[in-house]
Amino acid sequence: MIGNVRENDEIIINDTNGKMYDLPKQVCDNSSYIYEVHKGSVVYNSINIRLDDIKFEKHNITLFTSRTHYFDSLISNRACDLVLKDRRSIREIFELGPYIKPLNLSKMSNHIGFNGLVITSDGYILLIKRSRDVSVAKGILATSILASLKTKYAIDKNSFDFTLYGLANSIRHEVYDELNIDLCNISDDDLINGIKFFYRYLIERGKP
Secondary structure (H helix, E strand, C coil): CECCCCCCCEEEEEEEEEEECCCCHHHHHHHHHHHHHHCCCCCCCCCCEEEEEEEECEEEEEEEEEEEEEEHHHHHCCCHHHHHHHHEHHHHHHCCCCCCHHHHHHHCCCCCEEECCCCCCCCCCCEEEECCCCCCCCCCCEEEEEEEEEEHHEECCCCCCCCCHHHHHHHHHHHHHHCCCCCCCCCCCHHHHHCCCEEEEEEHHEEC
């Protein structure tokens, strides 16, 4: 867990849209070998939002963001425990521990993903059964939404910056794409206010 969002906290996004994650040489040299672990998944490459750092202040939570490729996350974060040809895993090379490195020192791709719960007006929570060909959580019951933050929804079309409106827009589109539920009656502010936690997924070596 990184931290929870309190009622009066303001989320601020400090985005560097021209900065792209640089895959470490040890991972890049083994990329074809590592990618084989995903051969049973239907995946496609895209540009995602990377979380470079996060700062919690008195009433502000600031996200420092840039860009990364989804495939880079598949072969760094998601495959961090695959044993490479030199008999070490990515976790052992870059994140041996016992403590996880802070985001600003992490060598992982660290694209932002989100888990969301959709609660119906009569108090039910929607759970989904994941398909067997997705890249994570195959075939299990999961939260209503489990997805990466899509750049095509998240960036301003004029400035190419990642914005709060883009964050809300991403959530709105993902709920529609995954569940065919239209959130047109829910404001951007209400979607942002629905964010309760920022956390890191330790199985994927700290992916936010």
